[in-house]
Amino acid sequence: MKISLKEKKVNNMKYADLHIHSNYSDGVKSPEEIIKTAIKDNIKYISITDHDSISSQYVTKNNYKEINIIPGIELSTEYKEMELHILGYFMDIDNNELQELAKELNTQRIKRVEDILFKLNKYDIKLDIEDLAIDIDATVGRSHVANAMVKKGYFDNYKSAFRNFLIQGKPGYVKGFRLNYKDCIDVINKAGGVAILAHPGQIYRKIEVENILKELRCFGLKGIEVYHPSHSQGDINKFFNLSKKYKLCITGGSDYHGKALGYDNLSIGSYGLNEEYLEKFIKINNR
Numbered sequence: 001m002k003i004s005l006k007e008k009k010v011n012n013m014k015y016a017d018l019h020i021h022s023n024y025s026d027g028v029k030s031p032e033e034i035i036k037t038a039i040k041d042n043i044k045y046i047s048i049t050d051h052d053s054i055s056s057q058y059v060t061k062n063n064y065k066e067i068n069i070i071p072g073i074e075l076s077t078e079y080k081e082m083e084l085h086i087l088g089y090f091m092d093i094d095n096n097e098l099q100e101l102a103k104e105l106n107t108q109r110i111k112r113v114e115d116i117l118f119k120l121n122k123y124d125i126k127l128d129i130e131d132l133a134i135d136i137d138a139t140v141g142r143s144h145v146a147n148a149m150v151k152k153g154y155f156d157n158y159k160s161a162f163r164n165f166l167i168q169g170k171p172g173y174v175k176g177f178r179l180n181y182k183d184c185i186d187v188i189n190k191a192g193g194v195a196i197l198a199h200p201g202q203i204y205r206k207i208e209v210e211n212i213l214k215e216l217r218c219f220g221l222k223g224i225e226v227y228h229p230s231h232s233q234g235d236i237n238k239f240f241n242l243s244k245k246y247k248l249c250i251t252g253g254s255d256y257h258g259k260a261l262g263y264d265n266l267s268i269g270s271y272g273l274n275e276e277y278l279e280k281f282i283k284i285n286n287r
Contacts, residue, residue: 017043018072018251019074021049021051021074021258022048024056024139025050025141027050028257038269043269051141052102053138054071079181092193095190101179112174113142117129117145125149127145182219186220194284198225199230199231213248223248224248225239226250228252252273252277256270
């Protein structure tokens with residue numbers, strides 16, 4: 001997908017936020033609410049990157065005078081028993097292979113949640129799918145279960161529910177389905193997209209990041225998310241230098257979900273790219 005550059009300049013990091021989640025995955029705001037907020041805050045480019053879903057991407061087909069919307073997705077993959085998240089940008093959302101993948105991932109997510117609810121029932125936490133209050137087109141995950149546990153009165157807050165039952169090693173945990181990283185990158189590339197390694201600072205063996213980049217680059221990875229709220233200044237410097245070393249483009253975003261799901265109260269546009277790096281990113285896609 002080709003994106004034209006806008007000439008209007010805005011200040012520092014609020015020019016583009018390329019990592020946002022809507023209520024079509026585990027975010028709070030609808031795509032329309034996200035766009036309205038971004039326009040109000042003078043952000044010029046956004047990407048809604050829902051987990052394993054393109055259901056929110058209908059907004060990329062609309063024309064907005066005040067903002068550009070880049071198609072996006074965040075896919076969960078596995079690399080040598082490590083979980084990696086791969087961001088995809090600029091894909092053709094009508095691509096058949098991408099749509100089939102999204103359907104399969106949604107099926108796998110529903111199955112996982114059903115298994116979680118079965119486990120929770122053994123601990124007298126009685127929930128069913130209807131209690132999760134999800135849209136028919138939305139992807140479902142552990143965050144929806146944690147919220148339902150709070151609404152039903154089993155816990156006082158989201159974090160307690162999540163940490164006591166839904167993380168690895170706890171009684172309600174079920175491992176999620178993960179794509180092979182090669183297949184993930186391949187689908188993004190075939191859909192005309194650009195594959196990016198998401199928040200590498202969250203990889204539990206940080207020492208592996210350079211090796212991961214070297215290998216994934218061979219299979220079509222095009223960039224690295226340098227700017228992310230979980231990254232220290234040291235992380236940012238390290239990932240920036242790695243992007244230069246391996247000729248990878250730079251992306252960034254707030255990873256905004258919304259306060260109601262227990263995340264830090266970050267605002268849309270609080271992390272992202274300035275105009276210079278946004279232009280370089282778009283040129284990568286337009287080659």
